Amino acid sequence: MSDLSIESISENYFDVLKELGNIGAGNATTALASMLQSKVDMRVPQVRMLEFKDVGAILGGEEQEMVGVYLGVGGDISGSILFLVRREVATHLANKVMMGMGSGEFGEMEQSAFKEISNIITGAYLNALASMTGMMITPTVPDLTIDMAGAILSVPAVEFGIYGDNILLIQSQISDEIDIDGFFIMVPDMESYEKILKSLGILG
Amino acid sequence: MEIKVGMADMNVCSPPDTIITLGLGSCIGVVLWDPEKKVCGMVHVMLPDSTQITQNSNRAKFADTGIEDLLQKIIAKGAKKERVVAKIAGGAQMFSINTNSPSLRVGERNIEAVKKTLKRLGIRLVAEDTGENYGRTVLFHPDTGEYTIKAIGKEIKSI
Numbered sequence: 514m515s516d517l518s519i520e521s522i523s524e525n526y527f528d529v530l531k532e533l534g535n536i537g538a539g540n541a542t543t544a545l546a547s548m549l550q551s552k553v554d555m556r557v558p559q560v561r562m563l564e565f566k567d568v569g570a571i572l573g574g575e576e577q578e579m580v581g582v583y584l585g586v587g588g589d590i591s592g593s594i595l596f597l598v599r600r601e602v603a604t605h606l607a608n609k610v611m612m613g614m615g616s617g618e619f620g621e622m623e624q625s626a627f628k629e630i631s632n633i634i635t636g637a638y639l640n641a642l643a644s645m646t647g648m649m650i651t652p653t654v655p656d657l658t659i660d661m662a663g664a665i666l667s668v669p670a671v672e673f674g675i676y677g678d679n680i681l682l683i684q685s686q687i688s689d690e691i692d693i694d695g696f697f698i699m700v701p702d703m704e705s706y707e708k709i710l711k712s713l714g715i716l717g
Numbered sequence: 718m719e720i721k722v723g724m725a726d727m728n729v730c731s732p733p734d735t736i737i738t739l740g741l742g743s744c745i746g747v748v749l750w751d752p753e754k755k756v757c758g759m760v761h762v763m764l765p766d767s768t769q770i771t772q773n774s775n776r777a778k779f780a781d782t783g784i785e786d787l788l789q790k791i792i793a794k795g796a797k798k799e800r801v802v803a804k805i806a807g808g809a810q811m812f813s814i815n816t817n818s819p820s821l822r823v824g825e826r827n828i829e830a831v832k833k834t835l836k837r838l839g840i841r842l843v844a845e846d847t848g849e850n851y852g853r854t855v856l857f858h859p860d861t862g863e864y865t866i867k868a869i870g871k872e873i874k875s876i
Contacts, residue, residue, distance in 0.1 A: 565723065565724040565725050565763075566723035566724060566726060569739065569740065574739070575739035575740035576739050576854055578869060581811070581812075583812040584814060585814055653814055654814065656812040656813055656814045658811055659869070660851055660869055661739070661740035661742075661852040661869060662740060663724070663740020663741065663742065664740045664811060664851070664852020665742060665811060665852070666740075667740075667741070667743045667744050667852075668742060668743065668812060670724060670763065671743055671744075671763055671823050674725065674763045674764055675764070675772070676772055677772050678725065678772075678775055678778075
């Protein structure tokens with residue numbers, strides 16, 4: 514087992530995530546705009562390292578109702594990805610993609626549409642990471658849940674918790690008619706962190 | 718006052734205050750309570766076993782060390798170990814995807830580890846609301862021993 518802690522690699526990894534955030538969010542915005550067939554604006558994504566106890570606040574409280582889409586990552590690295598938005602944002606996006614066929618709510622059809630949107634967004638980030646590192650990265654089939662922010666975040670928090678007491682996330686802000694705050698959390702396993710940093714020439 | 722317990726954190730409480738943790742997922746809210754002295758404590762356990770992890774300085778994060786420390790804390794507040802009982806809630810599996818990631822099953826492993834630790838310490842588990850696939854907000858009233866559980870789209874229940 515590696516003796517790297519998330520704190521010790523975080524400085525390097527933080528920069529990687531910033532770059533990834535920029536490219537990934539750019540790709541995602543383009544993809545989203547063509548899917549929604551409308552203009553979408555993007556602000557510079559924020560990469561944040563938060564202590565567990567502060568994670569809830571950034572999302573609007575631990576009890577904030579959110580939609581989380583979770584998927585595994587395989588190929589040259591392994592790990593998981595969580596994409597998280599507020600429920601009203603997911604409802605808005607899903608219904609917009611369905612072009613009038615949606616119910617205005619967040620039912621089964623809309624959830625399925627939102628999974629597709631999440632696939633495109635997470636795919637944009639994964640492609641960015643793959644082209645930055647030259648690695649092959651493949652996602653698994655995603656699962657979706659609607660629940661309290663704290664409960665959904667416990668999943669990546671546990672994975673980070675094995676290495677330290679912080680969580681790293683990319684907050685991307687996109688807006689069409691409404692502000693779309695999306696939170697993107699990627700947790701590579703420890704060996705994959707090293708592979709990513711090595712492939713970028715950061716670790717020897 | 719409502720005393721808040723964050724992720725991988727613990728606190729103690731006596732009436733008229735109550736103690737709360739928000740949005741438990743795979744984590745477990747373990748309450749230890751002395752029904753006579755009315756003093757209680759809550760720990761928000763994230764992971765089952767501190768001995769499996771090198772970064773284990775935050776003892777509240779783990780079932781084994783967290784519950785041990787919490788017991789000492791409420792004893793320091795006047796609880797008698799012989800009278801202390803436990804109520805637990807949480808340990809959900811939030812997602813089910815086809816992966817070999819052991820962290821998805823961590824809820825289940827947390828439940829097991831909490832029960833094992835309680836047994837080792839000789840503390841009786843009197844109520845639980847664990848497992849399933851949804852998040853919980855939990856609030857404990859040390860005056861009555863009522864453990865209230867809130868979940869999205871479900872009725873509030875007490876154990």
